[in-house]
Amino acid sequence: MTYIKPRFRHPELPKNKIGFAKADYEGAISTLCGGCGHDSISAAIVQACYELSIEPHKLAKLSGIGCSSKTPTYFLSNSHGFNAVHGRMPSIATGANMANRDLIYLGVSGDGDSASIGMGQFVHAIRRNVNMVYIVMNNGCYGLTKGQNSATADIGSLSKGGAVNHYPAIDLVGLALELGATFVGRSFSGDKTQLVPLIKAAMSHPGFALLDVVSPCVTFNNKPESTKSYDYVRAHLEATATIDFVPEKEEITVNYPKGKSAHVELHDGSIIHLHKLAPNWNPTDRYSAVNRLLEAKMKGEVLTGLLYIDPNSQDMHELENTIDQPLNTLREKELCPGSEALEKINASFR
């Protein structure tokens, strides 16, 4: 039995801009089932953080309960972490973000954690536009309790036990669009060429960025008749566009044919390039995103890629007009400015 990951790494692995190798973003060896989509998403997170040259201590990973919520152990072991109660990760993230706006917040959740027990928390984090990446590792079943259908299982999908699901699925992407989310994307764990740039773009987005990632459960939900299986997703995959993320101040070296591509510039100067665009879809138009999503649903397609982005997103701190300095660094001097300041405030109400 080898649950030991050797410490050797490829001697020629490159370092990123701040001198870290990809291995510096890894975590402990995974105890999930071999072939679990969640492990691929973990690897995509490692890759994205490595490519963005994120300083590990500048990131906090948060999760709830479930297979998905175990994964923060398997990546970014040099970052901050908080494992919350089932479905309660969004409120912890909101509080943490309120206290220290300087960190990058990466929430990891599952379909049970977000679409069932944590639904109430999930929708309010969207409504408040908390500046965080919210990844749902969506496998349509409760893997930790032997694979019962979850709230995101599609109608007609077949579970391992042979039972057909009769209830309609909650579509987290559609819900987020409806609630006014400012960054909405969907991806597939088996497609890192799409997932890695999506995660990078989501991390640069100022506001709530939802990534609903279909992630097959190899043990309980990988029959070809299950809509969350490797076979089914690959056969029904439809992407809005191919995506490239160019971080701030980096030179653009690729030229895309005109008319078939779009660029979205983010607050920090980063650019999201979308090419081979789907027809009748504009990434910054919520209405077209909703339409495109419904159209795909009618056709039985699994629509992936960046679905909607609001380039003018204002996060919770901007809406609340808080000061730039993280609240947790404010000391007595700033918090108790003295009677003179109080006088001033009182005077303003007179």
Added chain:
Amino acid sequence: MKPTNIQDPEYFHKVVDCQYACPAHTPVPEYIRLIAAERYTEAYMVNWESNVFPGILGRTCDRPCEPACRRGRIEDEPVAICRLKRVAADNKEEVRHLMPSIPSKKNGKKIALIGGGPASLTVARDLAPLGYEIHLYDEWDKGGGMMRTQIPAFRLPESVLDEEVNYILDMGIHTHFNTYVESMKEILEKDYDAVFVGTGAPKGRDLNLPGRQEADANIHLGIEWLASVAFGHTSKIGKKVIVLGGGNTAMDCCRTSRRLGGDEVKVIVRSPFKDMKASPWEIEDAQREDIPILNNMPPKEFVVENGKLKGIIFGKVAAIYDENGKRNLISTGEPDVFIEADDVIIAIGQDNAFPWIERDLGIKFGKWDLPVVDKTTFQSTVDRVFFGGDAAFGPENVITAVAHGHQAAISIDLFCRGESVYNRPAPYTNLVSQKMGIHEWSYDSPVVVDKRYLVPHAEKKVALSNRTVEVELGFDAPTGFKEAQRCLNCDVQTVFNTSRCIECDACMDICPTSCISFTNNGEEEDLRARLVAPAYNHTQDLYVSENLPTGRVMVKDEDVCLHCGLCAERCPTAAWDMQKYLYQVTKATPIWNISEQSTI
């Protein structure tokens, strides 16, 4: 790239770097696992089947396996393969009963072996069990050839040498010792069905500088001097000794001098230190015995006073390399240096010499007066005469001579049976899954960082006082176990089954050394640059699968794969499996069945 053909016996063989680099292709990981299991006798036999002289080679081998060892590519030092071989030899129990029996009824064929060194002895061992009547000729009074005459006893105790030489001579070999063969014609006129020449490269190179003749009494040729010491004809040397030359023979000469009365022994080479041909460990051992090595000093003249050697005058040079990397030794203009010496040993190389082979017998000679020999069959231009070892293609080493011997034995057997010598037998190969359970393999798969262990040495004062005291003491059993655990089990192969793969990326994500990529196919150069970690070590192959359902291929760079088995462990469909590959060079006769003895 085309999908890799793993049916080709050489593909997985090449992945077992040590075995592939070994001229005799000894199954190294197999015997290292046996050592770890304290099954020293079996470990010895795995070696004996392949390299015939495990105890000797475990002390003296040139170790081509070690620079090839995968551990050396991921850590500083390779596994101490050579010294582990010695652990097997030192700790084995009785082995004679495991060796092939010799038929009392002979097959009617007679073979002559000229020279009693490793090549001839290997031929004898491979052919004797088949019933051949074998006659071995050697000019000395014991077998072993250069292993006896040129390797000093402090590196190779006589008892070890005698034991392993006698395993073979006791197979009913007719020995003709103290017999210098003076004429090939006479040998051919006798009724031998085949003749094997394994006479080595017996001529030491001389240095004809002014004063050479006058000082002859105190100037010695390295290999001849070592032989004379080995047989007890020489037991003393002057206090001040200069050894000329930078190869392993020079190292043996200087260290032997230290034991025969040489207090101030110097090795002087004409070129830079880094260009010395001696193995690094031999150089280290010499330096440890207080022998300075002076470089960039070509000798100019032997200084003789009153008919006696006084020393040597050396020039001073620097190595200048032209744009093609060719080295030129250019004088630095510094004044010449005189170094005193009572005795000088010249160890600047050795040559083949066949004064005893008449040139009208049909045995053709080519460049450098070497015989014309087929590189596969070792047959000369006279069909019943075969050459092997240093006699065939010039000076190499013991393990190469053994490898030649195996192939020559096959040729001789084919020839005597009237078959074509080109009808070579295929290697024996076997590929078996090592899966024991969900996360269990039958081999010790976890790989940990572990530095190479040092072999303990005898106390210097004791070692220098007697030329027969062995310097290296060998690993004790516990250290041997620890060193054996450094082996990465490269023979347990990662075998990929395209039809089972669901492209979940689990193997790619878990691989600690980023060996596995799923990507679009392309030409090799393009592909090597596009992998998760670029594969710029072109000596290592890429393992490419057939096309997968998404149109991509799996590409595995064999370079720094740890054989840790994590890819196969994380694979949900067993598309990856860890399978042990045994590759064995087929011998003229089956000697010992390795696969039946395996630990795993």
